Amino acid sequence: MGTKIVLKKDVDTLGKAGTLVEVAAGYARNYLIPQGFAVRATPGLIKEAEQRQAKQREIQAKLRAEALETKKLLEGVGFYEVFVQVGEDGNQLFGTVTNQDVAEVIQSKTGVAIDRREIQIDEAIKRTGVYPVRVRVYQDVFATVRVQVNAAG
Template sequence: MRVLLRQDVPELGVIGDVVEVRSGYARNYLLPQNLAVEPNDANLKRVEQERLDREKRAKERLETLKGIASRLAGASVTIKAKANELGHLFGSVNESHIADALVAEGFKIGPEQIALAAPIRTLDKFRVPVRLAEGVEAEVDVWVVPA
């Protein structure tokens, strides 16, 4: 049975592909889950329009993220932490601490977007990369100062 995919299906195809599948797979899984439809002219046009709408939304989102990245590039946050007289922290500064400091500055950043190689364990200034999306990255200055 030939079907037109409305969503990406692993091991089968991407949105807009017309693929040949077993009729039971189409009737029992693809069609009830709204993953595919019959490939007629109206459905082809509708799926193409959905694909164009998704691409437009993705492009707008990417532009928004690039704007956020340009604002982040000039950002600097200060984190206070307890340290000994040599400047070694009694704990460490990790992704969640940096994300919380960025949220306090007005950025909507989650800890999973902070690309810290290892937790910070000393007092100093660090350049920390923030990955907003595939190919959209900015570096933030993080100052770790004694509390």
């Protein structure tokens, strides 16, 4: 049977600070408690940790709901147009369309700021046309937007 402890610091394998976890008695007694990573769970600490976790779940649910609204907004726009310099044939781009380019056009069209690292372009965009692009809005919420690449000028 394990020992219930409340983490005082983040522990990669167990969880974040304030989390109530159950671990092997020896692990708690010989490592976590002496190193200051945890304290033995008392009824008061258990109640406090449960309240904190409930509050955290509430916050996560609210953030996820907002993310679903943002996803709906992003996908509701028909195309996000990006204008770039092209070669003489009219299709081949000078360079590629980057995540930053997509983030800027999304922000200019919808007002939603998206971090460029949350944008996933499956294939390098080197020609004009329409491309599907995945945007991570929240932990497990992804929006698929269509990016129309056009010749500038």
